[in-house]
Amino acid sequence: MSEQIMWLGATSEPSLVQTVDHVALLPAYLAAGTAVLVLLVDLLLARPVATVATAATGAVATTLGAAAVGSGAERRTFCVGADCSYVFGGRAALVAALVALLVLGVLALSGPMLRAGNTPVGEFCFLLTCSMTGGVVLAAAGDLITLIVAVEVLTLPLYVLVGLRRGSLASAEAAVTFFVVSVVATTLTLLGAALLYAATGGLHLERLGALLADEALPDLPLTTVAVTLVVAGLAFKVAAVPFHAWAPATYDGAPLPVAAYLSTASKLGGVIALLAVVREALPPEVTGPVLAVVAALTMTVGNLVALRQRRTVRLLAWSSVAQAGYILAPLGALALVTEADARTAGYAAALAYAVFFVLLELAAFAGVVALRPAGADGGHLDELRGAARRHPWVGAGLAFALIGLAGLPPGLAGLFAKVTVVRSLVDGGAGWLALVVAINAVIGLAYYLRFAALLYAPAGGVAAGPAVRPARAVVVALTVATVVALAVGFAPQVVLDLAGS
Template identity: 55%
Template sequence: MSSQSVGHFALLPLYAAAGTAILALLADLFTGRRAAITGVTLLGTLATAVCAVLAANAEPTFCATGGCSWIPTGAAATTAVLFAGLTAGVLAFSLPALRIGTAPAGEFCFLLACSMTGGVTVAYAGDLITLIVGLETLTLPLYVLVGLRRFAPTERVTSDPAAASLTFFLISVVSTAIALLGVALNYVATGVVHLASLGPAQASVFAPIAGVGAALLVIGLAFKVAAVPLHAWAPATYDGAPVPVAAYLSTASKLGGILALVTVVSRLETRAVVTILAILTMTIGNLVALRQTRMVRLLAWSSVAQAGYILAALAIGEPGAVAALAYAGFFVVLELVAFGVVVALRPQGGDGGTLADFRGAGRRSPWLGAALILAFAGLAGLPPGLAGLFAKLSVVDALIDANWTWLAGVVVLNAVIALAYYVRVSAALYTLPPRVGFSVADPVLLDEAIHPHLPVPRPVAIAVAAAVTAAVALGFAPQLLLNALT
């Protein structure tokens, strides 16, 4: 592929993702029908996944001296398929809320498709500029999506979506500025932006500048995965956003940040910074999660802790990259299951509720309770959540092989701490509420009186079932994902 030509075949996934956003707008303009808009968007996610598979072996494009800016690989194709699947799942979770008018379907689907386009760009990025542009394209639409819950019925919303959106925006702007400053300093010191040529600066007068640039770049990207100290936005934003959007933040948005970190950390010498971030992130995330009383906030702090495990694998540099990517793949699927169950168990258009709102939910909806138990077991790294168990073992094994046994011990210790809140919530699913103020003799009728059973919308049920199937399949055949990511 010459530097003057453009490989359109390699760009098929990007065309499909961007075309999905355009078609969602056109469907809204010419039909105004919610079914047409959401149908086009869902078909667009499928087309994006198919195009990613077809173009997996295409030649790189936008090439110049030093490397190429768009690099199709098997790992990139797998990640693009994962982004498309997460987008489809979140859209399915949102359909019941869109049906009752909590947000305009056209704007919602357009913004979601734009965010998917950014995720695809991150997956195929071959230089730092494309990587940053992809991350911002992934993140920018989410500022608006977080605040779209202002259309929801006020009695179903207990948090402030506008404040959540503003918090997310301000911290994101600061982190992006830090990341761009890191890219600039690294370019000044090395003259390199293509990932293929990226590496630690050789001994020279510019080596300290390159080191500072690499550290700033990692710190800026750490925001995307809600790593400490750039984590404070996550709980407030997750709890203030519509629950499906919080699911997207916790899965697709975090996956984009992880990909960017893996790309940078595996090529630059940033072990000290990443090690400190990993220890602080997993420890603070788990300790604060112990005190949470709201479901989405608990999932948010759990997500912070999970990011710490991924950073622990990245602390050893390139040898831990595969383990980090595998952990990310398992984590986002399990997190999607957890958020999908929360959507199914809560009123349409409502927030995530408190932990008390989920007491007895496993009795009222056995299969949803089982799905949430599976997700929590996987996130904790226990059977029957085999996908999460393999993910934890892959990180610990990579650390031990690199003679970082002490950090592996920190990971195991934090995994034990996390058991406390996962077990507490899991037990609540099958615990009957107290009888105070009620004279109902039958405890099941009492449970139904306090927390009435809600019918599960069909799109949510299908999406949760698909996510559970993917989690179980990955648990029994983890090598499939591992091979796809390498």
């Protein structure tokens, strides 16, 4: 993958000879290498355990590589003058490491599914690690083309992964829905990028920012259209209202671990892409009000519809739509802010919220996977009634994640996430949006609480499903996610520092 991106980056200004900083590219090499290695191991050894182990080792290596490279100074490569297509700094390292860790978590969650034998292990691991490569590159993308290609590399394998449940009509439907919507979204973004290029002559994010801020640029309606198209296309990827309708159907049809991936890593990717273009390239006076409205709609619609859901994964899907609204909210305040400091704080708040969110969301999915039979879908909420009485620890983990998503103690991670967003909104002068966030937190509590209380309700009346023994890998993933969530709940400054770096 990285080869392809290298060429794209290089060919945008073909006349210059470049030196390539291979250290900056190390995480991308590691991720892409993992994907290739998984393919080879699956081909040559043909043993599922070896394949999964390779993928897991590769994800760990990618995490370590990203952390090692990111701990140093910011590294830039594929530069044309001052504009670079690949910028690997602290933030990129955070996102790359997070994506790799999420892949690791999803691999753990897919243990029972892969063991059940309905899923081709090699293909699953290969596609997952391919998607990881996209996420790693995305974090460092410095121009629109690299960004869009990286988002596609992140998403493309998912079309197949969503449809991986053999013999399931819902799964096939989900895959087709996802494919169609996603392709349309990509087209929109590409069209927007092309129009932007036509209007300004720039593709590098920082350069676009400077060009669009330039007074000399003629105030064409074209620019606004282009900006709207780029933002709308990326809003599809984060499932923001009104581009959200694909998410619940797709999540519900997909195998549970893939749904977990969609609502964590894939959503994180969309958020990062959106952050990148809003932060560097597009004028906040245009994107700010649009994103403020989108954020308010997204959280309100997501929460209200989630209230009525009776299927576990659909509830999580709608709640994850609502959560995307909270992530986008700080970006909505940016139009009103003029100081650079406050803007940086807004981006940092959005990223910090996203980090807290993916952690808790992964834990929630891990809890659901652990409490469901191997290879099953999410089922109805009622099938989880009283589950915490049968499996106290797993049930407590799931309840903790749900409470965290609702943003209440003892889920301090979620509480601080909400606090971060409200703070950045009030600081940014968007008090009304802070109130919308606040009211939505109350609506959100209604269904999270219902779900969590259901886990502890007496099972009487409803026939308990077949006895489930939570798979060890899933329990480990749940434990790790819960412990990390607890830790960052007591020391949220770590996340805030990383997100603000």
